[in-house]
Amino acid sequence: MSDSLRNVTLSVGQITQLLKQTIEQSFYGISLRGEISNFRPASSGHWYFQLNDEAATISAVMFKNRHWKLSFVPKDGDVVIVVGSIGIYEKRGTYQIVCESMEQAGTGDILALLEQRKRLYEKKGYFAPEHKQPIPKDPKRVGVITSPTGAAVRDIIQVMTRRNDTIDIIVLPAPVQGEDAAAIIAAQIQAANRLKVADVLIIGRGGGSLEDLLPFSDPQVIEAIYASEIPIVSAVGHEIDWAISDFVADLRAPTPSAAAELVCSDKRARLEELASYRQSMTVAIRGRITLAQTLAHRFSLPVMSDYFMRTLQTIRMSLDYAKLSIGQQMHERIVRSKHALELVSGQLHNLSPSAILARGYSITMLEKTNEVVRESSQVASGDTVAIVLANGKLKATVVDGNR
16 A cells, blocks of 8 residues: 555545545556457447456456457357456446457457468469459359358348349359358369359358458368459458458458349349440431431432532632623722832933923033033133024024133
């Protein structure tokens, strides 16, 4: 006892709270093995029970949000291993283990064996996608290897009959648990291949414990599935269950009912699909016929004759418009050219000597050389010059020259 508690008077609630804190902090995540007794599922969904061994008993609870993932429902007499925490129920002053997980005793060994076996066959290439065979889209015969009295075979037959009653269902009976189950399942797979009894095989069973599903992970069954020339669908247990047959098979189905749906197309859906296809084809054919009729009418003699006449008229009109346009453009160009010529001619006339002379100017030339006199220095007194006027010429003698 702690020295701090000596000579201290505690209430029942205080000591219980102190024990609760001490125990719950010290015993967390522990693993217990024991036999279940007094198993009581409550209306809330929680499980209440006791775990016993030859020396003691402890109360236990497993809440609904923890046990829903389990693949089995425990019962009195089951030996299980639970992992959880010790809790104190203060109102009663009792302790119990609050279970976080549960497995059947020996399940851990089985899981280790399965994982080892799974790694072995994966390494050998038994799970490789390139080895998978396609599942026939419309099988005529479906072989079912399962217990002839189990719920799985009833579910498969019911689903397939509802979806397509023209498919032949061949049940190849085999036990799905027990010592002889694996050998008989493997033998039925081999017989189905030898006799070619089906287009596709379904092997499986309903849910069960990990130990119950062991035959579907047996090497005999694995080898028979891998060697099968008939495509195989594995449907073992519920969605949370698994067996090595799921990985070796050509297709895995979560349940036997799902396997039946996967291998059996819905007859009604196929008929609706065919009807839709037929309607689409009818519409397409009618469209082609209408197009052909339209084209035939479009290229008939009267239509083509009318088309060529209208085309010819269009060409003639285009030529007429072209001629009219060219004529108009030529006339405009001639008018512009004439105007430009008149303008240049006027400019040239204004610059001509006769026009200059007409404005009163004259040209003076030395008579003896006919050289135009531009400067006074060119002439001398007594030189005779000719003066050209607009009308006529004059002769003159220079009286006072500068040369």
